[in-house]
Amino acid sequence: MNHKKTSRRLVLKQLASMTALGAVNSLRSLPLAAAGNYDPADKAGLKIEGKVIDRKDENYEIWRQSMVWHHSKPNRYPDLMVRVQSERDVIAAVKYAAAHKHKISIRSGGHNSTGSSLRDGGMVIDVSALGDIQIDVSKQIASIQPGVRSLQLVTVARDKGLSFPVPHCPSVGLSGFTMGGGIGWNYAQRGGMSTFSIVGAEIVTADGKQVVATADQNPDLYWAVRGMGPGFFGVVTRLHLQLYPVPEAIMASSYIFPLDKLETVTTTIDEIRKRHNIERIELITLLMHHPEVPADAPPEKSKICFVTAFAFENSTDKARAALAPFAQSALATESLVQIENQQFSFEELYDRYFSLRDPAGRMARYAVDNVMTDEAGKTLHALADHFRRAPTKDCHILAAYGMNLQASDDACFSSIADAYLGCYAIWDREENDKLNFDWLQQTIPLMDPFAKGHYVNEVEGRLNPDRYRQCFTADNWARIQQLRQQHDPQGLFYSYLGHS
Numbered sequence: 001m002n003h004k005k006t007s008r009r010l011v012l013k014q015l016a017s018m019t020a021l022g023a024v025n026s027l028r029s030l031p032l033a034a035a036g037n038y039d040p041a042d043k044a045g046l047k048i049e050g051k052v053i054d055r056k057d058e059n060y061e062i063w064r065q066s067m068v069w070h071h072s073k074p075n076r077y078p079d080l081m082v083r084v085q086s087e088r089d090v091i092a093a094v095k096y097a098a099a100h101k102h103k104i105s106i107r108s109g110g111h112n113s114t115g116s117s118l119r120d121g122g123m124v125i126d127v128s129a130l131g132d133i134q135i136d137v138s139k140q141i142a143s144i145q146p147g148v149r150s151l152q153l154v155t156v157a158r159d160k161g162l163s164f165p166v167p168h169c170p171s172v173g174l175s176g177f178t179m180g181g182g183i184g185w186n187y188a189q190r191g192g193m194s195t196f197s198i199v200g201a202e203i204v205t206a207d208g209k210q211v212v213a214t215a216d217q218n219p220d221l222y223w224a225v226r227g228m229g230p231g232f233f234g235v236v237t238r239l240h241l242q243l244y245p246v247p248e249a250i251m252a253s254s255y256i257f258p259l260d261k262l263e264t265v266t267t268t269i270d271e272i273r274k275r276h277n278i279e280r281i282e283l284i285t286l287l288m289h290h291p292e293v294p295a296d297a298p299p300e301k302s303k304i305c306f307v308t309a310f311a312f313e314n315s316t317d318k319a320r321a322a323l324a325p326f327a328q329s330a331l332a333t334e335s336l337v338q339i340e341n342q343q344f345s346f347e348e349l350y351d352r353y354f355s356l357r358d359p360a361g362r363m364a365r366y367a368v369d370n371v372m373t374d375e376a377g378k379t380l381h382a383l384a385d386h387f388r389r390a391p392t393k394d395c396h397i398l399a400a401y402g403m404n405l406q407a408s409d410d411a412c413f414s415s416i417a418d419a420y421l422g423c424y425a426i427w428d429r430e431e432n433d434k435l436n437f438d439w440l441q442q443t444i445p446l447m448d449p450f451a452k453g454h455y456v457n458e459v460e461g462r463l464n465p466d467r468y469r470q471c472f473t474a475d476n477w478a479r480i481q482q483l484r485q486q487h488d489p490q491g492l493f494y495s496y497l498g499h500s
């Protein structure tokens with residue numbers, strides 16, 4: 001019997017019937033599990049409550065693809081995937097991996113654009129089933145397991161009158177998001193990056209021990225967990241997060257311009273920021289294709305600039321007052337469309353601005369790179385022409401102004417700048433991979449002259465492994481290497497993609 005053909009048929013059949021594991025890209029392109037030199041008899045020694053899938057498992061390919069949320073499934077094939085059900089499982093998996101010389105990668109929400117949890121060979125520890133949330137209302141602290149997603153924390157915290165700067169899309173994993181930085185809802189009032197709201201972590205280290213990391217206990221690990229992102233050398237089994245009072249009134253004003261009016265947009269934003277104190281406002285500018293215009297329409301009829309100011313305040317009056325500088329500016333008088341002072345709940349925010357239907361939130365093939373910059377306006381202008389030539393309609397560029405970041409000795413996150421600017425290539429068909437990766441690659445020389453750093457969760461490390469180093473100051477990068485050597489001397493945990 002031809003095993004390859006049989007297993008391929010089986011995989012195709014199972015994929016066709018399994019929508020719950022996420023939409024799967026072109027079936028024609030579905031790769032078979034690579035042969036590898038791993039001995040499957042080995043798996044029997046790993047006794048855990050959760051599930052262990054090895055290369056011989058008939059569902060191997062389904063599990064492998066489900067590790068990555070979007071459709072750009074990497075051609076990288078782990079030997080083992082271990083879906084843990086408890087912290088005990090994590091410890092058992094780490095010890096087993098160390099004893100059998102499997103390198104470890106970690107998967108939580110699966111949203112990382114590079115698919116960083118999938119490596120060639122080794123063991124993926126999938127923590128997505130660990131979803132407990134405990135809230136200490138008096139201390140305003142959430143203690144969450146690493147499988148918790150954005151919307152889950154919003155809902156549980158809100159019932160206690162509390163909130164957290166969660167990712168803008170409901171399904172993003174909180175551990176990957178916060179450990180790399182985390183530009184959350186209401187970032188401007190919450191320290192710019194959610195990583196600064198990590199007040200403690202529980203970590204299983206390379207020696208299989210579970211340790212607590214806070215500013216006072218294992219401060220080195222605490223420093224590393226706050227910003228290292230997809231190169232961290234341990235498994236985080238719990239995060240303790242600072243919560244904040246839930247804002248009573250969430251209000252947004254949006255303004256739409258043709259892209260040709262970008263100059264009006266950027267100069268008006270600069271003027272508003274000079275003349276008014278809008279430090280509490282989350283201000284986002286998107287260069288995008290108009291969602292209702294056909295994909296092949298010329299750029300002058302399709303490319304727009306979509307500006308939204310979000311106010312998170314305690315009353316509708318305060319929120320309206322916070323948005324007044326926008327309503328009184330050229331954004332209101334010169335835009336094609338104004339949608340002002342709309343009130344939302346957190347759930348409605350996700351749905352209205354970054355829903356699964358929108359370019360930014362939908363499942364597709366996906367790649368992103370970015371700069372942290374003090375010159376968001378200039379960077380947008382430098383990219384505008386290139387954006388007009390975007391190969392597919394959902395490619396977009398997002399600028400988040402007024403991050404209000406402060407450097408901290410307690411965090412390795414070190415790209416301190418006024419704004420985040422991300423270039424997103426989003427497409428559906430595999431045959432457009434090259435076009436989109438090329439387009440993204442070409443954004444780098446255009447935006448990098450304005451960079452003060454980069455955001456590690458959203459760099460395209462598959463094309464440019466050195467991008468990870470550029471996310472940190474030289475001192476912090478050196479300390480990361482030194483801590484890795486100290487806490488994981490055998491190199492049990494995979495480092496950043498492309499780094500040994």
Ligand SMILES: Cc1cc2nc3c(=O)[nH]c(=O)nc-3n(C[C@H](O)[C@H](O)[C@H](O)COP(=O)(O)OP(=O)(O)OC[C@H]3O[C@@H](n4cnc5c(N)ncnc54)[C@H](O)[C@@H]3O)c2cc1C
Nearest residue numbers: 108109110111112117146168173175176177182183230236
């Ligand atoms: C649709 C979408 C919306 C997004 N929205 C935002 C947003 O609003 N703001 C923002 O800042 N970013 C956003 N992102 C980017 C997001 O922050 C990163 O992709 C992040 O890495 C996702 O984390 P994850 O846990 O879902 O992903 P995963 O792919 O599961 O994890 C990424 C990596 O993080 C590390 N990691 C995760 N959990 C652990 C753990 N428990 N222990 C040790 N290491 C761990 C591992 O190295 C892992 O490979 C978005 C991404 C997508 C696709």
